[in-house]
Each structure stands twice: as structure tokens, then as C-alpha cells.
Amino acid sequence: MSIEVMIKEFAEIAANPKAQLNKYKAEGKKCIGVLPYYAPEELVEAAGMVPFGMWGSNKKTIARAKEYCATFYCTIAQLALEMLLDGTMDQLDGIITPTICDTLRPMSQNFRVAMKDKLPCIFLAHPQNRFAPWGLQFCIDQYTNVRNELNKIAGHEMTDEDIRAAIVLYNKARAARREFVKLANDHCDVITATKRSAVLKAAWFMTKAEYTEKLVALNAELKALPVCQWKGVKVVTSGIICDNPELLKIFDDNNIAIAADDVAHETRAFRVDASEEGDPMMALAQQFADQDYEVLLYDPQSSKNRRGEFVANMVKESGAQGLILFMQQFCDPEEMEYPYLKKALDEAGIPHIKLGVDQQMRDFGQAATAIQAFADVIA
Numbered sequence: 001m002s003i004e005v006m007i008k009e010f011a012e013i014a015a016n017p018k019a020q021l022n023k024y025k026a027e028g029k030k031c032i033g034v035l036p037y038y039a040p041e042e043l044v045e046a047a048g049m050v051p052f053g054m055w056g057s058n059k060k061t062i063a064r065a066k067e068y069c070a071t072f073y074c075t076i077a078q079l080a081l082e083m084l085l086d087g088t089m090d091q092l093d094g095i096i097t098p099t100i101c102d103t104l105r106p107m108s109q110n111f112r113v114a115m116k117d118k119l120p121c122i123f124l125a126h127p128q129n130r131f132a133p134w135g136l137q138f139c140i141d142q143y144t145n146v147r148n149e150l151n152k153i154a155g156h157e158m159t160d161e162d163i164r165a166a167i168v169l170y171n172k173a174r175a176a177r178r179e180f181v182k183l184a185n186d187h188c189d190v191i192t193a194t195k196r197s198a199v200l201k202a203a204w205f206m207t208k209a210e211y212t213e214k215l216v217a218l219n220a221e222l223k224a225l226p227v228c229q230w231k232g233v234k235v236v237t238s239g240i241i242c243d244n245p246e247l248l249k250i251f252d253d254n255n256i257a258i259a260a261d262d263v264a265h266e267t268r269a270f271r272v273d274a275s276e277e278g279d280p281m282m283a284l285a286q287q288f289a290d291q292d293y294e295v296l297l298y299d300p301q302s303s304k305n306r307r308g309e310f311v312a313n314m315v316k317e318s319g320a321q322g323l324i325l326f327m328q329q330f331c332d333p334e335e336m337e338y339p340y341l342k343k344a345l346d347e348a349g350i351p352h353i354k355l356g357v358d359q360q361m362r363d364f365g366q367a368a369t370a371i372q373a374f375a376d377v378i379a
Contacts, residue, residue, distance in 0.1 A: 003190060006218045011198035012342075017052070017205040018088055024050050024207075025091045030153060033095035035080055035111075037264060037296060039124060040089065042170050042274070043147050044096075045208065047154040052092065053204025054080040055265055056359045058087075058244045062152065068110040072330045075359040076241060077107045084114035084115060085281040094120040094153045096146060100296050102332050122149045128298045130289040139285035147281075150310070163280035173208040174270035176215045181260065181267060183222040186319060188230050188257030190222070193248040196258055200266050201243050219303045233375045234259040236315045238341075239326035239357075240334065247326075250368045254375050259318035262311050263326075268294060292360075295337045306336070308344025315350050321378040323352040351378050 013020050024031055030049040034041055041051040056079035062069075064085040065078045083089045095115070097108035112121045125142055127135040137269040151157050180199060184191040191199075199218070203211050232255030240249070242263055251258065261267045273289035274280075290298055315323050323345060327334050338354065345352050351376045355367055 001217070003218065003221050006175075006214065006221070007191075007195050007199060009214065010202040010218075011195070012204055014198040014201040020205045021052060021089070021091050030047070030093040031091065031123055032150070032153070033084075033089060033092045035095065035097050036076065037100050037104075038126065038145050038270075038291065039096045039098050040146060041208075042163060042166040042280075042284060043143065043150055043158070044272050045166035045169065046158040047147075047150040048158075048162075049093070049150070049154055049157075050207055052089075054089070054095065054243055054310055054368075055243075056080055056082070057083060057088075058359055060086075062359060067113050069107070073103050073107060074240075074328050075332050076328065078369065079116060079359055081107070081111060084111070084118070090118075092119055094122060094149070094185050096122045096124055098126060099125045100126055103330070112173045117298055120144055120149065120153060126288060130291075131300075132298070136282070136285045136289060137331070138304075139288055140281050143281055147167065149237055160280050163284075164276060167274045167280060167283060168276055169208050171213070171273045171276065173203070173212045173215075174220060174273055177203065177270045178267075179219050180215055180222075180324075182221055185257075186227045187222050187225055188232075188259075189228040190225065193251035193256065193258050194245050197243050197245070197248055197266075230257055231255070232257060233322075233379050234318070234320040234322045235378075236260050236262060236311070236318060236320045237326065238262040239255075239310060240328045240331060241359075242326045242357075244357075244359070244361070244364075247361075247367060248366050250364060250371050253368075254372050256371070256375050259320040260314055262314060264294075264296070267317075295333050303341050305344055308341045309348075311341060312344045312348040312350055315345075318349070320350070323350060324374065325352060325354045325355055326357045329356055329358040 003335055031046045031052045032049050033054045034051045035054050044051040056076035060079055060082055062078045062082055065082040097111050099105040108123055116122050124146055127138040129135045157352050184196045228295050234257045238257055272287055272290045273284040293307045
């Protein structure tokens, strides 16, 4: 199968998650919606169900969700609820609602109220102090509650062996995505910004076994190609999500390749593996504790600006010439962090631009002008 055909398959799934959901339901599978961030999807897999990512939508307008949400809630959360209210995600058998950010915390209760007669909502509170033994135990307790609620939906008890098998499967999927990101940088003439996004986005709507098989095959084809001598500009992208094809087409139209990313929807989601040994619940809790350089998580060493330096080093190591930050409107963690990120980038001599975005944007004229001008400057 050619690279173009493989990428087209990923792109079709990324563009139409509802069709993918209908496919799994027609096969008799139960599907669980998973909101951002860091939910233990392995438990859904271990229960014999399909985790289905819910990161909003670029195609919908907020209407019904306004009845439940404050206007300053980010559009990712509002549009996730919109899809549940308007019937788009009617076939889900339940949802998991993590509460890491200030929007998702109260929003979890909005989901519970809005969906009380429709489907079960599994509340998940991660520990802020995730490193200490009591923090790990809190995480295990929360994950155990998720496990028990998933058992009820599945209609049977998952075993520790089921969870270990799921961890092995997910580690393989994470490794394949990390390899793809590196290969995309080496072959940016083939893997454009829009194609890169589609391949990574499809992972949220596929079983990890199916996705990993397809991605490993794509990686093998990319490895067989000579490394591209790219004549355009390379950048690192940063932010919560950057998956709008119309926005990414600006990159393609201006010969801008994505060398690496610091995006929550992309690389941040698969940086860290879980241990395949010992107690699998502790392995999942430890995996969460090991997440680092993340604007959404507590850093006891934040005064050292470790995350800003990490992102600056990523730009240098990837061979990129600058960074483009896509900041979600009303995202308090990103807005509060920006001065420190800017400081680290400035000190490292790395040019960057910051663009405010949300998922209801339809006119990208200003973004196109800013991105094109930025590319001209750093070229």
C-alpha cells in the first residue's frame, strides 16, 4: 500500500469520527468517550471497550451547550458537550471526565447534569501533588473508581492481566507515534502539516491495535525513503490543540513544516510509557506522576522555568527555526505561563509568535498573514 493511500485512511478517520463510532457500534463494541487530559485509556481497553477521544470539533457551533456553560469556558469543553447534546455522540456508552484544568473541573458536573438521563459520566480527579506516596495512592484510588465504573458498563470484571496487556498495547502505540513524529521531521516533503495532524488525530478514534498496525506500516514506508533536504521553514508548534485543516493548510501553502510539537493533543499525550511490570494500577499512577514539562500540571520547581527551557531545547534539537504558539482563548494555564515561556525562548534566541485560536474560528485571514510574515522573517 502506498504512503498516500495510508495517509488518506488516517485522514478520513480523523475527519469523520462519528462514522468511526458507528462502525465500532455496528461491530458490537462498547465505546467510552474520553475527555482531556491524561485519562487512563488502558482501563477502557482492558474492559474490552473502545476509548473514543473527545477534543471538541472544528465543524460545529456552540448552541445547546450554552445552557450549561459560562461564556468563558474554552470551546474544546463546550463543543464536547455540544456533541453529546445534539446527538453526534449518542452511541457512546459512557464518558470519562478528567478535571485537570479550571474549566474541566466544574465542567465535569455540567456533563453529569446534562447527561443524567443519557449515559454514565465517570468523574476523575488527578492528584495535584502526584509525586508523593500519598499522591500516588490518591491516583490509584481514583483510577480504581474508574475501573469499577467501567466494569459496570462492560458487564464484567477486568483483571490485572487485562490491564497489563492493555499497557503493553498502549506502550507500542506510544512508541509508534514517537517514531512517526521523528520520521515526519525527516520527510516533511511527504508528511505536510495537515497530513501529520491527520495521522496523529486518528489515534483518538481507533482501537490502539488497529491504529498501531497501520502506523507501523506507514513508518516502515517512510524509513525506506531518503531523508528530505527541506528548502522551506521548519517550526515547532505549541498549545493545547492544533488540528484544524484550514489553519494547517496555511503551513502547507507557505512551505512551513512542523519539525516537532509541544501540543497536548499530540506529543504530550504519548511522551511517557507505563511500566509493564508489577501492579498495573500503580504502573498507571506512576505514569501520570512521571508526566513532566506540562503547563497543565503542578511543577514544584516552577521557579526554575524548566518547562520553558524544555520547549526552547526542543526547538533547537529538532532543527526548527522558530515556534508558533496556538493559545486557546480563555485557557488560564497557558495565559499565565506565557511570560515564562517567552522569557525562555527570548533568552535562547528563538523567534516565536503567539496566535489566539478557538474551535469556532472560520476565518483564518489574520492567522495566515501572521504565519506567512513569521515564516518570511525566520527564513
